[in-house]
Amino acid sequence: MSNFWKALKRAARATVDSLGPGQYTVEAKKVTCPHCGHQEFAEGSAQLNTTGMTFIGLDWANKSAYxxxxSKCGHIEWFMQKPERL
Ligand SMILES: [Zn+2]
Structure with missing residues (x-):
């Protein structure tokens, strides 16, 4: 788990990574991990305009996902809008 965490931290954007885990809201609702119920997350983003994503029909997005x-169990939630950090 620690190696995974380090790898993900390296992959995260430096400006976001420097903040460390925090609490977020999307559509005015606090984001809670559906697996463990924790409410602190590390923010990242992923490009969706890859060959694989186009193949499965997501090229309409052609943007970044958030x-x-x-930060507790490692579950990743995906959003197409930027979560607001509290
Ligand atoms: Zn969790």
Missing amino acids: TLLC
């Missing part, structure tokens, strides 16, 4: 990684 990811929130649960």
